[in-house]
Amino acid sequence: MIIDCHGHYTTAPQAHTDWRTAQKAAYTDGVTPPRYPDIPDDDIRASIDASQRKLMTERGVDLTIFSPRASAMEHHFGDESVSARWAAVSNDLIARVVRLYPASFAGVCQLPQFPGAPIARSIAELRRCVLELGFVGCNLNPDPSGGHWASPPLTDRSWYPFYEAMVELDVPAMVHVSSSCNPNFHATGAHYLNADTTAFMQFLTSDLFKDFPTLKFIIPHGGGAVPFHWGRYRGLAQDMKRPPLEELLLGNVFFDTCVYHLPGIELLLTVIPIDNLLFGSEMVGAVRGIDPRTGHYYDDTKRYVDALPVSDADRSKLFEGNAYRVYPRLKAQLAAAAKGH
Amino acid sequence: MIIDCHGHYTTAPQAHTDWRTAQKAAYTDGVTPPRYPDIPDDDIRASIDASQRKLMTERGVDLTIFSPRASAMEHHFGDESVSARWAAVSNDLIARVVRLYPASFAGVCQLPQFPGAPIARSIAELRRCVLELGFVGCNLNPDPSGGHWASPPLTDRSWYPFYEAMVELDVPAMVHVSSSCNPNFHATGAHYLNADTTAFMQFLTSDLFKDFPTLKFIIPHGGGAVPFHWGRYRGLAQDMKRPPLEELLLGNVFFDTCVYHLPGIELLLTVIPIDNLLFGSEMVGAVRGIDPRTGHYYDDTKRYVDALPVSDADRSKLFEGNAYRVYPRLKAQLAAAAKGH
Numbered sequence: 001m002i003i004d005c006h007g008h009y010t011t012a013p014q015a016h017t018d019w020r021t022a023q024k025a026a027y028t029d030g031v032t033p034p035r036y037p038d039i040p041d042d043d044i045r046a047s048i049d050a051s052q053r054k055l056m057t058e059r060g061v062d063l064t065i066f067s068p069r070a071s072a073m074e075h076h077f078g079d080e081s082v083s084a085r086w087a088a089v090s091n092d093l094i095a096r097v098v099r100l101y102p103a104s105f106a107g108v109c110q111l112p113q114f115p116g117a118p119i120a121r122s123i124a125e126l127r128r129c130v131l132e133l134g135f136v137g138c139n140l141n142p143d144p145s146g147g148h149w150a151s152p153p154l155t156d157r158s159w160y161p162f163y164e165a166m167v168e169l170d171v172p173a174m175v176h177v178s179s180s181c182n183p184n185f186h187a188t189g190a191h192y193l194n195a196d197t198t199a200f201m202q203f204l205t206s207d208l209f210k211d212f213p214t215l216k217f218i219i220p221h222g223g224g225a226v227p228f229h230w231g232r233y234r235g236l237a238q239d240m241k242r243p244p245l246e247e248l249l250l251g252n253v254f255f256d257t258c259v260y261h262l263p264g265i266e267l268l269l270t271v272i273p274i275d276n277l278l279f280g281s282e283m284v285g286a287v288r289g290i291d292p293r294t295g296h297y298y299d300d301t302k303r304y305v306d307a308l309p310v311s312d313a314d315r316s317k318l319f320e321g322n323a324y325r326v327y328p329r330l331k332a333q334l335a336a337a338a339k340g341h
Numbered sequence: 342m343i344i345d346c347h348g349h350y351t352t353a354p355q356a357h358t359d360w361r362t363a364q365k366a367a368y369t370d371g372v373t374p375p376r377y378p379d380i381p382d383d384d385i386r387a388s389i390d391a392s393q394r395k396l397m398t399e400r401g402v403d404l405t406i407f408s409p410r411a412s413a414m415e416h417h418f419g420d421e422s423v424s425a426r427w428a429a430v431s432n433d434l435i436a437r438v439v440r441l442y443p444a445s446f447a448g449v450c451q452l453p454q455f456p457g458a459p460i461a462r463s464i465a466e467l468r469r470c471v472l473e474l475g476f477v478g479c480n481l482n483p484d485p486s487g488g489h490w491a492s493p494p495l496t497d498r499s500w501y502p503f504y505e506a507m508v509e510l511d512v513p514a515m516v517h518v519s520s521s522c523n524p525n526f527h528a529t530g531a532h533y534l535n536a537d538t539t540a541f542m543q544f545l546t547s548d549l550f551k552d553f554p555t556l557k558f559i560i561p562h563g564g565g566a567v568p569f570h571w572g573r574y575r576g577l578a579q580d581m582k583r584p585p586l587e588e589l590l591l592g593n594v595f596f597d598t599c600v601y602h603l604p605g606i607e608l609l610l611t612v613i614p615i616d617n618l619l620f621g622s623e624m625v626g627a628v629r630g631i632d633p634r635t636g637h638y639y640d641d642t643k644r645y646v647d648a649l650p651v652s653d654a655d656r657s658k659l660f661e662g663n664a665y666r667v668y669p670r671l672k673a674q675l676a677a678a679a680k681g682h
Contacts (some may be wrong), residue, residue, distance in 0.1 A: 231602025261572025287576030
């Protein structure tokens, strides 16, 4: 079984996207947003069959851990209740995808974060998504301001109630920002990767995982700049008299394989212990073209892994085993889905 | 000849550092700062001989392109004239190092940037440093706010007068932030690398190098996350219908080799054309320890290059030739220095 831990519903039905446009306009105009539309199952099937599932089949991916479109989370927009409503309908849509294709998708939720708002509302939505919708994880935005980085670091105690809920529910978080309102930061070319790098260094300088020994984070996009600068991080930890990275955070921090060329994946597999890597592609996502040098999609990250001399045992961890470990609810969820629950 | 393009004077004499402390205190207290101290040549020699030159000799580095301590630039502190005075005394100190060791150092200047201040003052200091002090380049801070990223991107026209001066004087800029006032960003573990990644993506999405075909930037720290994600950047450029990266920016953008482990340097040399790489170590800098896995300093980046199968021609470009091309004033400056001018 090949599990892709990082897929966003970037091809959601037009009615869903149109409603978001209307919701934003209504907020701006100070009026009540329209009712969320009835979206027929066939529209959802069409939006999935023609892109996500087609590409999964072509690439040999069996299951995608699937969440709402990251760039559209826009936690910075409107107010807390706008964010809450948008998260709820986006998560409900993911739940419908999972119900329609229980063998192909597992759900991960968007959180109703908002700059400066306490994390309580996000805890409630996490509980709903995990306990009622059967989701296996969440995307946590370390910068709900969208590029102004005005919230405290992820290691600040204001986040702790959320971590308590994650631990209790036994779900991990992918650290994932949304679009950028700061003209300095291109979303997928800078903001995403910067957030990955930033979060890792926050973890490195804190005792978060002493406080929460079972808390788990996936840092996407291959860990941002981190594996490329692994020597720098080992050296910084050493200079700061921190424990070695293995001991300090590799029981809690995992990277996906969203790195879109062979030398990058090779570095990732060389530097990061195999137990800390989860196969991921971010497909359909940030980069949609075909690499003229290879004739294949840039984001077909499985091809890069397949091209490298990875042992069967390690391949099995990367593609499947580590996902079960990092998303402890995944196996039971798939079994329940297979039984039609 | 081995040229290290990235060294900061992190071991400056205590009197210099003490004066900065006094300058900051004076600003805070609203009083006049004390006179800048007389620092004897012997104090400068002692600060250089025991660290920078000792390590250069041990590592086989002949020349360091040397600038004031990056984390101490603190463009965010005080006001424009505090920044101007601090830049001037810091640059004067670099000039003294270069005069004392003309065969071992070439100067690069700190700029008197300040958040929201026009770039005019920086142009004047650049002219002074290049024309009067014989400097060969500058460090340009894309975020003088120190982690709040409140200035326009480097591709905004407000920076253009500075680029006109760079082109006229024929000097490059290293894109280099200073310390971070944003608790989200650890300086050397996140802010530095994020700035590198951010600047690259700004260049990728703009026509800056159409407007300034001879403008040159060094992106330090191995280019931040960029080489690790080279496929992502190639794919993003393609999706945006931009020209290939080679054509779009590799005539103008260069990376140093400040990557502190062998697999990272290997990736860098695999992915980035050799003409775009300059040897650099950031020594004495961000990481000061010895890697227990190798028994050598993490930042002894020459060892990683030496361990890789690089042709003599490419080694020569990386260690020397590219530096002459990117810093066009360097050769003449060294010749003049050798003659005792």
